[in-house]
Amino acid sequence: MSKLFRALLLLSVSILFSGVVVASAATTEKEPNNTPALANRLTKYAPAEGAIEPVGDVDYFKVKGVNTLWGMVALLDTSGSTTSQNGVLIAYAPDGTTVLQRDESGPGKKAVIAWAHYTGSDDHFLRVNEVGNDQRISHYALHYYELPIGTPGDEYPEQEPNNTHTTANTSAIVNRGVISRTNDVDCYAIYARANQKVLFVLNADPEGDGGPADFVLDLYKSDGTLWASADRAGPGGNEYMDERTIPQDGVYTYCVRAKSGTGPDATYLSGPIRDGSYYQPSFQFDLRWDNSRPGHYARVGDEMRYTLTFTYTNPLTIPGPFKLYVYYQPACQSVIDNGQADHQGTDSFEWRYxxxxxxxxxxxxxxxxxxxxxxDAISFDVSLDYYDTGWGKRSYYIIGQGIYFPLVMR
Ligand SMILES: [Ca+2]
Ligand SMILES: [Ca+2]
Ligand SMILES: [Ca+2]
Ligand SMILES: [Ca+2]
Structure with missing residues (x-):
């Protein structure tokens, strides 16, 4: 193999973006934690375990907010308690008193904080107690997830018709929909790989003014057969489907319907959580410097030719717009040919689809x-507005990742 050829191979950067796969051991609460000031810090991927003991105990946890476009999902599981399983889970704003969401657990039912927007970047609080403060909960587990949700009140909206698994909308991170009449069903498709773990969480009252509907979640396998259904809460209650392990690569569809309370006020937010993180499709990038000098460098005046390949292998169409960006430092590199980019900026250019x-x-x-x-480096990035904040609303946070491709000039 020639030196030059080997250098080219080394300079080929291939990155596969996929969901974050993290499994962390549980942490255990540390008393005293009965006030916001004494709250235990929760981590994203490790559930906290604790107990409501003695009678009257209250446990506060704190989580760092990101910004108002992000939020949290939390589940309180009291099924391991040999005493009361009736817990209360409340999410508070950073003042420690403003209630963002509240839900109760019971036998066979977790309490769910579903897609609650952070009010900002300060610490927010989660509180666990027993429903009447008159019994013990011998054991509970508190799971917490941090996710980009989009603009409050303007999360990605469903697109009718979407009543069957074959007409499902491509799932965003979270979708806002309405079960507008008795026979309305809203289906969303995700692509998942074997052994990934997926759970689904539904907020039954995004406006916080009392939701009328009694929602049901159904999950279909890629062949269209019903795999699971979940209906644990009554009217106005948040729903969830326990984490399930995906048996084989494919498109899976979750559908929202309502047993009662349908109509224009039967709004919801619903979405998947995959491997403990937000759902986002995976892509592959490959960037090559096609004419490097041996030794991976250029001389001032050299023209450097690059080839960037973006590959999306999922079987689901992602609604646009979609942009592919290249970034560089103009003091180091100037553009000779931007590959017929659709927009040329001062330190970047982009192709739009x-x-x-x-x-x-x-x-x-x-x-x-x-x-x-x-x-300098050539870095690249994608903007998938659909997974950022919904249609055409790119915001300052980017889910796409920049990869630096080092380039040294002499
Ligand atoms: Ca405790
Ligand atoms: Ca406590
Ligand atoms: Ca609908
Ligand atoms: Ca529908």
Whole structure:
């Protein structure tokens, strides 16, 4: 193998983006924790275990907010308690008194904080106690997830018709919908791989003014057969489907319906949590420097030709817009040919697409010139508005990730 060829291979950067797979051991509460000031800090991926003991005990936990476009899902599982299983879970704003959401657990039912927006970046609180403060809960587990949700009140809206698994909307991180009439069903499709763990959580009252509907969640396998149903709460209560392990790669569909209370006020927020994190499709990037000098460098004046390949292998169309970005430092590199980019900025250019069809591969070649003796990188990124904040509303946080491709000039 020639030195140059080997150098080219080394310079090929291949990155697969997929969900975060994390499994962490549980942590145990530390008393005293009976006030917000004494709250235990929760971590995203490790459930906290505790007990309401003695009678009258209250346990506070704190979590860091991100911003108002992010929020939390939390589940209180009291099924391991040999005494009372009737718990109360409350999410509080950073003042420790403003209730964001409240739910109760009981035999066969977890309490669920579902897609509650943070009010900002300060610490927020979760509180556990027994429903009447008159019995013990010998054991509980508190699970907590942090997720981008979108603009409050404007989370990604359903698109009718979506009543069957074949007409399902592509699932966003969370979708806002309404079961507008008795026979309305709203289905959302995700692509999941074997052994991934997925749970589904539904907020039955996004406006916080009392939801009328008694929601049911159904989950279908890729062949369209019903796999599981969940209906634990009554009218106005948040729903969830316990975490399930995906048997094989494929498209899975979760559908929302209501046993009662349908109509224009039967709104909900519903979405999947995959491997403890938000649901997002996976892509692959490959960036190559096609004409590097042996030793991975350029001289001032060299023209550097790059090939960027983006591959999306999921079988679900992602509604657009979709943008593919390249970033660079203009003091180090100038653009000779931006590969017919749709927009040229001062330190970036981008290609724009209306949507992202299944099994898409995009290959772009572009040429830069080394302008000065310095170090720079070509970084790239994607913007999938559908997974950021909903249709056409890119915000300042980006779910897409930048990958730096080092380039040294001499
Ligand atoms: Ca306790
Ligand atoms: Ca306590
Ligand atoms: Ca609907
Ligand atoms: Ca529908």
């Amino acid at each position: 209306d949507d992202l069809p299944p099994h898409t591969m995009i290959t772009k070649t572009f040429t830069m010139r080394a302008e000065a003796s310095c170090s």
